[in-house]
Amino acid sequence: MSNITDQIEEIKTLISSNSKTNQSLGYSTLLHLQEQSSDSPSIQALAQSSRHLIALIVSDIHDEDEEIAAQALKCLGFMIYHPCLVATIPAEDGRLVLESLAKLITFTKMKSVCNLGVWCISTQQFDATLLAAFFDTLLQAVVHALDNPIGSLSTTFEAMQAVAKLASNLSEMMRESSHLWTPPIYRRLLSIDKRERDMSERCLLKIRSTILPPPISLSKAIIQDMRKKLLTGMKDFLDKGMKVQTVMAWGWFICFLGSDALKNRHLVNDMLKVPEQTFSDYNPQVQIASLVAWEGLIDALVHPQILACNKNATLKNEIQQLQTSPGKSSELQLNGFSKSLKLIMTPLIGIISSKCDVSVHFSCLNTWRYLLHKLDTSVNSPSVMKVVLDPMFQAIFKIGAGSKSIWRLWDLCLDLLDDCTSANCSDLNSNSKDQDLSLFKTDTDNSVYGAICHLLSYPFILFSCSQKDLTLWIASDSLKESFVSSERKLEQAFEVWKSLYGSVSATCFKSSATNTFGGDLCAMLNWCFDENGSMFQSKSELGLCYKDLVPACLSFSSKVVECILKQKLTSDTSSCGSGKECVGVCNRFSGINNILEFSSRVMKFLYINMGTEPTVGLVSSRVFSALLCFISCLHLKQDILSFFEIISCPLLQWLSQEEIQDESARDQLGILWAECLNCLQRSQPPLTFDSSFLKFQACLLERTLGHPNTSISDPTITFWNSTYGKQIKLEYPQNLLHVLDKLSRNGRINLYNRSKSFLATCCKLGNNTAPQSCKVTATQNRSSKRVELMESMIGKFNQKDKPPPHPKRKRLELTEHQKEVRQAQQGRQRDCCGHGPGIRTYTSLDFSQGNEDSQESQDIRDSEAILEMLRRVA
Known part of the structure; x- marks a missing residue:
């Protein structure tokens, strides 16, 4: 520590010297010491001397000797960048540093010195409060560096880095002044120098969230630039064959117009001539660049203010329809928004309908997905769906299945479907006359309703493919590729499934007093298990060929069971409104039997794979937990008997397995069984525990009364003593006699x-x-x-x-x-x-x-x- 302190004192002496040689030696020594200061003692020594050093350094950055000034700036940059050192700099010294840097950048004629001065601003770690106090001074210096009167490309680069730094620290202030510093950046998008174009593009991407949607002042600034030279510059680029560069710049320009785009239609029409040429180009690279740039038009025509106006106009239009003389203002707003959407969709539909390269199709769908994100909940409006969703779906469905890219294209379509359904559905106005919920009526003749059930059944149909399809797919090796792709995105696939199921189920609940969607879907899933169960059968050809797919199928099936049971509980509780006593089959159309049948099949599926798949324990635990929550809400006798009649068989299999390795599954099974017994005792109307019902329960009781797991046997014995143990007249089934005799002799049960x-x-x-x-x-x-x-x-x-x-x-x-x-x-x-x-x-x-x-x-x-x-x- 003493050696470092002595060294710093020597550096101070050298820097304070009037000799240029000594000053240069002092700064080079200080810079070397800073670079080597990785340990705490060195940093601590520098921190203690920071105030005296900064005073000397700030004085020397204005030195006429370029070498001395450059060395001083390098040392200063380190001191205002290192967190331990900048924390020791007093506010007065901080103000002195910022003022000196701004003055240096503005007035110096030396390229290296200006470059290093801007670099200091881009790397500094001063507090935002201190930066805000000198914001105008700093901004003026940075804009001067952006204009680059010296003509140094490195200075331009450092200036853009400084812009990004200030935008991260002072986002709101930078947004308000964006009309001052953004034009020097976006103008370079049309530079002949590729390096300038690239650094401008990267800078705009960094500050995108700060300036979009653009403030009015920025929109006015770009409108003036567009009329003066930007339109001409884009035409010159097109004449030179630089279509990709032109349309990329166009995307930023149209984006910066913002809401003013609708007020300057003639200018927008002139600008649209650029993508008109690039979309018709046969080069896939040009088409993809055009689609990416098209997102800029989406930003300009679809933003929060316009969406809010559109919602208000929709509401006013509904109100005005009830009046004798409806106004035209809301109708004009709706028509204007509809025209904007049609303009956006025109090239997208054209590209997806044409025979383009597959990469172009994917880029087109990505742009469409971006539009869906921007529309948010407005996508649920019938007028928006008619323009945005219907034409695109029609175009996609027309693509032939013979295309090699059809599977990848449909995977992306499922992602888009997730984006569409993840948007929160707007509240439905039950008083509106033009609302038609017949789309989700539980009618067997409703093709849309059936199509949704088939779509949700798709993963299970894929897992349980028929022997004929299996042979063909194994020969082409396309099945494995499809499965591997699905396995890698298993979580995403289930989130898509869950989102779609939840949305449709909620809509069905609003459109019908009895929500049977879950039951109808489970009926179809049960068919998948019963008819085509290749994957679901033990030692099947599909299971042997693709063993890695079994865990994926197990996990997906269990999560679907959880989702359906949870949704059933939610819908039944909401429909009753008086608590969970109302959950169950209030009538024979509720579909609960199909749901329980599906749960039963999944339990059997898990049991079959218990000895071969290590993940079965964890997956089974989730299924047991879901069934536990479901049965805990059952109170009606009809519901309870249905539950036991369907679940008894797989439950008996699991209870007969005395050595379940997974502790969580073992515990959840015990809790589930205990709740099953409690459910029988709270039945309304009460169950009669007579000989006939004992005969029905005999197999389960045989396995559970003497079960080695006390969490199963103890509740069963308690249940017996409080039910059958109190019956004086009872006929015991043959298979129970040995268990009852043993327990009665031990005094554990009543006979x-x-x-x-x-x-x-x-x-x-x-x-x-x-x-x-x-x-x-x-x-x-x-x-x-x-x-x-x-x-x-x-x-x-x-x-x-x-x-x-x-x-x-x-x-x-x-x-x-x-x-x-x-x-x-x-x-x-x-x-x-x-x-x-x-x-x-x-x-x-x-x-x-x-x-x-x-x-x-x-x-x-x-x-x-x-x-x-x-x-x-x-």
């Missing part, structure tokens, strides 16, 4: 039918000639219960309805006692306790030793077949 009266009833039932599935009696051993299968039922177990053994199941060696129990179960001989054929005895020993083998008949292989078999047995 009122173990009383003597119930046992007596069972004995009476045994003497009855009516068909009976099983009979429960007590044994001498208090820890066992004997279940006798009737002879008529023994044969049924040995028939084809018995579930097939698991092909991968290993048969374990049985102990002598287990063999006796198995033989007794199969009716071959008496077991060790003396029970005869057709009798199965459960004891605590049986459960502990024979559980592995007896469990074989309990595993889920074909859940539907087992469920049906158990119903017949019970």
Whole structure:
């Protein structure tokens, strides 16, 4: 630190010297020290001496010796750029620096000195308050440098950098004075020197947000320049064959006209002769440049002030239609805006309809997308849609599918559709007579409604392509390219899907008392799963060829389920207006069954891929969470029964999977199951927990009562004790007996039918000639219960309805006692306790030793077949 301090003191002495040699040596040493000052001690030493150094440097920047002045400016530029140093400069010294720099730039005759002075302004880090105090002085110096009387290209470059710097610090002040400093920049767009044109273009791009839309003063300035020399300059450029450069400059010029463009129609007509020549050029580069420049005309004719006037004119026109003598002012405004849009759309429709290079088509669609962005919510106006949307869609649909670029073109069209639907829809006036919402009526004959459903089904149709299309696409290798492109933009694709679905669903809700759009869409999606499920079937040809696409399909499907369920909740709650008790199927047309069927298919799809795709856990967690929110809002008996009837099968599959690796999915599954049980208990009107309903729930309860995951088993046991456990008269299905016996002996569940009266009833039932599935009696051993299968039922177990053994199941060696129990179960001989054929005895020993083998008949292989078999047995 002491060495650095001594070095700085030596530098001060050299700079203060009257000797030019010593001054030059001092500044070169200081500059070297600044360049090497990367550590804190060096910067701290410079900061402590900054005030004394600045006084010496400011004095020397005006030195007549160009070398001394240049060196002083370089050192000054470092000191006012480095954050640690500029923070130590007092306000007085800051004012001195800015005044000296402005004076130097304005009056010096040396190119290098002027260049370095402007460079100091472009790199300084002074506070905006200090800059604002000397704004006029600084601006005058910068404009002088832009005019470049010395003729130095580097000075022009640094001046434009200084403009960008001031625009970032003092945006509003620079905007108000844009008529002073912008003309020297845009005039160079017609310079013969390519370097000047390029630096002007880059500068305008940097300050675009500051000067657009242009203030009136800037518009007036360019109108004068246009009439004096800019029009002539563009014609000269066209005569020289510089069409790209001309139309690029034209785009900026027309943009700077702003709202004054409509007030100077003759000037605009003269300017339009330039793109008239460039659009008709066969060179794709010229056409693309023309389309980019055409966005400047969009900026001039479509800006916030004009859009606001158009909205007011539309409102006035609707009011005046109710009057006997409507005024013409609003009609003129609407006609003028419509003509402007027609002018903008004319070359776009012409290009998209012609046989141009594909790059030109893409550029045309990008320009159209820019127009949609500028129109914002005004695009929903029928008059605007008629001019802007309808002609373009018609032109695009006429493009033949044989074109090689059709897939890329349609991808971009989907992006444009996202832009269109992302704009907030304006409020619909229900009192307006000319509003027709029939477009989204849920009528099967409505082709537009069906087309939207097909469009939203497109990703699933693509994933579930038929075998014929699969063979053709694999041969051409176009399918993989299409899928890879979709996978890379999966998030964007879903956002487009979600935006379109939300907009259409909201519109359907406003046009109909019952919103069935979600149900109708899910009916079509269910068809995709059932008819063409190539991707959705395990080990399919498509799944084997493109394994990387399965995670994309899983993620997309789960997000669609979330979106549809959430939208259904929102629409039902809004239609009722009294809270979430109103959610559900208020009538049979609501489409909730189709939505639940789709959710069920997605759950099965996830279950099939659980062992092969690591992302299934996270995706399944989101689906479980969405179903949880949905079922938590169900209260009506009809809704709850529909939910269980449809979701039971995939839910049983998931609950039977005892080892779910993903913790989030495991937790969400437990919470979902607990909410399902709560839902049954809060049903209105209440459900009757009798033998028939127990038979309906038997498979689920069999898996959940003794589930190893306590978050599943504990709520199930609580549910049993508060429902079936309170029933005195109850017939237990066959598949529940072993679970109930084990839990009852452990004292965890209530079984009122173990009383003597119930046992007596069972004995009476045994003497009855009516068909009976099983009979429960007590044994001498208090820890066992004997279940006798009737002879008529023994044969049924040995028939084809018995579930097939698991092909991968290993048969374990049985102990002598287990063999006796198995033989007794199969009716071959008496077991060790003396029970005869057709009798199965459960004891605590049986459960502990024979559980592995007896469990074989309990595993889920074909859940539907087992469920049906158990119903017949019970």
